[in-house]
Amino acid sequence: MKLPSLPGQFALLPYMLKWLLLATVIAIMAGTASAFLLFALDWATQTRITHRWLIWLLPVAGFVIGWIYLRFGQQVEAGNNLLLDEIADPKKIIPLRMAPLVLLGTTVSHLFGASVGREGTAVQMGAALADQITRMFNMQPQDRRIILMAGISAGFASVFGTPLAGAIFGLEVLAVGRLRYDALMPCVIAAIVADQVGLLWGVQHTHYGVSTMPPIAAWSLLAMVIAGAIFGLTGKLFALATHTLSGWMKKWLTWAPLRPLVGGALIAASVFYFGADRYIGLGIPTIVQAFEQPLPPYDFLAKMAFTVASLGSGFKGGEVTPLFYIGATLGNALAPLLNLPFSMLAAIGFVAVFAGAANTPIASTLMAMEIFGSEIGVFAAIACAVSYLFSGHGGIYRSQRAISSKHTRTGEDGD
Amino acid sequence: MKLPSLPGQFALLPYMLKWLLLATVIAIMAGTASAFLLFALDWATQTRITHRWLIWLLPVAGFVIGWIYLRFGQQVEAGNNLLLDEIADPKKIIPLRMAPLVLLGTTVSHLFGASVGREGTAVQMGAALADQITRMFNMQPQDRRIILMAGISAGFASVFGTPLAGAIFGLEVLAVGRLRYDALMPCVIAAIVADQVGLLWGVQHTHYGVSTMPPIAAWSLLAMVIAGAIFGLTGKLFALATHTLSGWMKKWLTWAPLRPLVGGALIAASVFYFGADRYIGLGIPTIVQAFEQPLPPYDFLAKMAFTVASLGSGFKGGEVTPLFYIGATLGNALAPLLNLPFSMLAAIGFVAVFAGAANTPIASTLMAMEIFGSEIGVFAAIACAVSYLFSGHGGIYRSQRAISSKHTRTGEDGD
Structure with a gap:
């Protein structure tokens, strides 16, 4: 002893x-x-x-x-x-x-x-x-x-x-x-x-509010599984598209400065042709709207396209705020289909697409509780865990080490 | 690609x-x-x-x-x-x-x-x-x-x-x-x-409320480091005392049923001699009091003694609710010394002694947010992380695997 x-x-x-x-x-x-x-x-x-x-x-x-x-x-x-x-x-x-x-x-x-x-x-x-x-x-x-x-x-x-x-x-x-x-x-x-x-220093962070939280019940929990899977696949698609475009760009435009030149020309032309101002920059006003009112269901795809074009061609910044945008607008679009309040599903999408794309389900669940209050924790935990499962073993960070399988079916799902 | x-x-x-x-x-x-x-x-x-x-x-x-x-x-x-x-x-x-x-x-x-x-x-x-x-x-x-x-x-x-x-x-x-x-x-x-x-099934969980949350400031954060260290050492002491008593009991009373017989006799005599009813059972009423009013500063030690005697001699149940009790009353006692609201420090002690003793700092931080609201998360995270650091590599669960060091000073602190 x-x-x-x-x-x-x-x-x-x-x-x-x-x-x-x-x-x-x-x-x-x-x-x-x-x-x-x-x-x-x-x-x-x-x-x-x-x-x-x-x-x-x-x-x-x-x-x-x-x-x-x-x-x-x-x-x-x-x-x-x-x-x-x-x-x-x-x-x-x-x-x-x-x-x-x-x-x-x-x-x-x-x-x-x-x-x-x-x-x-x-x-x-x-x-x-x-x-x-x-x-x-x-x-x-x-x-x-x-x-x-x-x-x-x-x-x-x-x-x-x-x-x-x-x-x-x-x-x-x-x-x-x-x-x-x-x-x-x-x-x-x-x-x-x-x-x-x-x-x-006087920084003020945007406040996103969930106006209606559904009761914890069989359907609302099951809906988190379904939504989590969709958010995870979206995160995977985002990461794959960014890496794929970046790979093509490097292959076809070997002189680096040409890549953002071409990407920037395409983005600028698309913004003016489609009036697509809402899909560029951080997009905070649209994220806020996703908590407040129904939005066009294609918003998440458009934002994904503009972000993949920007990051894949070499612009700087990061993936996470666009992932919040993609998740919040996708959640907004899914809400009527899953019969859930859209501010709540926007909040879940906000963290769960990021959870899948970055392979960070616990940080994402904590983020949901910090931003939206601890009551959302149960819903966010399911959606983030399922999103993590469905986003595959690649993610937005290529140098992330794959230490262990996400599940017990290693090697069977093609990742 | x-x-x-x-x-x-x-x-x-x-x-x-x-x-x-x-x-x-x-x-x-x-x-x-x-x-x-x-x-x-x-x-x-x-x-x-x-x-x-x-x-x-x-x-x-x-x-x-x-x-x-x-x-x-x-x-x-x-x-x-x-x-x-x-x-x-x-x-x-x-x-x-x-x-x-x-x-x-x-x-x-x-x-x-x-x-x-x-x-x-x-x-x-x-x-x-x-x-x-x-x-x-x-x-x-x-x-x-x-x-x-x-x-x-x-x-x-x-x-x-x-x-x-x-x-x-x-x-x-x-x-x-x-x-x-x-x-x-x-x-x-x-x-x-x-x-x-x-x-x-109709279960109702006790509600513990934090009436006053201090602002996040230099002192309140530093106080979490100090309190976390004390809570971690307390968790370590609890685990060591339980294992030590259990070891002695097994050595001196080789026929198992004698151990809780002796332990039970000591506990019963102490309860009647000292009028120590508040230290037996789950102790929920005292935990609730720790959030509401100042309590005797020795409460945590007395509860530890009764729990070590009970678990070390072979009674069944578990360690966690007594750890909540020990942490909440110790937090209550430390509050005036650290110039913090005692309901808040009782809440921190509630989760942080457990975090150290069980080596589960993230679960404990989440527990604080689930029970007391997400505002306590920042304080609980510091206290639980420091408690985890100070509780050493042993804990209440002997079969827990020690996979990696808690810090970068492996082998230097005698664990």
Whole structure:
């Protein structure tokens, strides 16, 4: 029988103080960077709406972004995938230039009307800034891994105002089918503090409200299974389409700056031809509408097309806010078919398409509870778990490791 | 470039239907068993309060439980640890008798005034009933593992009325430092449906309310780190004390029925000598008080002593409700020292001591959000993550696998 080793636990105090300090420093940098990004995107979006002709310059803007990345950013172009690779197999400090390059690329992408998100930017800024600590203090590889994860958590948490989803996202996104706990405390602290830092800078996150929550009953639970499967397939389709277009682009347009030039020309022409302004940029007003009123059932497909074209041709930003848009509008469209309140199904789609595409079902369920209240948790958990199951083993992050099967039918479903 | 393999996903439909059906059947059995347990415990507690002299019979009751387990229950005596062992290394179907034996042992323990919980009972009934499906349908080992996990999730969810905490508990309790996702969907469905089945039987869960939530600020967050460390050390102390007493008992009293006889005599004498009725049974009224008014600061230690004596000598039930009691009263006592509202710190202690002792920080954070609302999530996440860090690599479940270190200082803290 081992006797109580309580004094041994006191050896944890220096460990905890170290990580409290590091996580707080990471949080201050990432939260500040996210605040800056959010203000820049507000400016870019307002400017684009005021001067609609800017969209015609999207191909030029794309060319410039492509050229800048070709000239100065080849080491950091892989973006989120570079972070996942470095965490799985540490090789080289993330160059600090990742942060200003992705901030610039994202702001320019939004100013001229690409359909992209912002989580990639926040996550890359958070992790690139955090990794400079590694250099300054000459950290060990296992510490560096945690620093990068805390940077991801802090960036995600502060850009969306969802600290718990951010904390778990940093742990969950690394691998499909497994979550490790050794970075739990640093990621939790970094995410929560970064969110507070963003708020201190005056960031205001959009409020999405679920007006009617259905009672928990046989049908409403079963509907979550059906909707979850549809959301998961949608997430899979999104990831596959983006990767496929990106692959074609790289094959046929070997000089990188040509890709966003061509993509931007197509997007700009489509916006003016179809009057499709609602499908470019972050699309926050449409997401808000999805909680308030019935929308055209093809909104989610159109947004997917514009986003796949934007990301697949090399514009910068990220996938997550477009996935929120796709999920919320698809949920809105499915609501009458499933006989559920559309604000509730918009909320479920908002998190569940993302859960499937990013393979992060627990972070997505927590996000639902943080944004919409804990009552939605039961519905969100089913939809996110089923979406995760149906989205296959690929996802929007190519460098995510597939650790274990999503189910007990490994190898049978063609993934 | 791989082309979209969407049709492959349709092969998931039979998989999903199978697990929907299995999880629902497991949920109906586990939810019904939990409802029965909760009604039996209500009756036992009321009867004991009405006939206080019953406590004098605790040694006799203990002897009878010990004898019955020696005679009929040796295969199932390991309880939760047997479940964890079978999931990690499947050998033999859990005998059905685990369910009635633990139900009887727990009800008798409560009727005569042992200080024990109920989650062990619910979890063992849920998993033992679920495992009978393995026998009936001759399931494969990897399917059986998921069936047992779903049984654990369903039992936990329905006995506490916390479906999401139950779902994640079934995944998280298996190993320290890692969570695998292959049972996610079955556990989520089983937990949510089992909770609903319990409610349909008329179960009413105690409502604990947090009257004042402090603002998120530097001090309130830092206080969660300090409180989390204290809660984690408390959880560690509880687990060590229980294992140590149990080891001594087994060494000095080799004939099993003598252990609860001796333990029961000590507990009964202490109850009457000290008038310590508030420390036996589930202790729900005291937990409720911890959210409402200042309590004696030694309450948590006294409850720990009575529970360690009860579980260490062989009474049945489980650790979790006593851990809620210990955490809530300790939080209540710490509140003035940390300058926080005591209902809020009672709520944090409620989940965080459990998080440390059971090594289940995510399930505990979700439990806080389910019981107290999503606003508490940020505070609970810090306290549970720090508690998990400080509780060491042992815990209340000896058969929990230690997969990876809790931190990057492996081997340095004596665990």
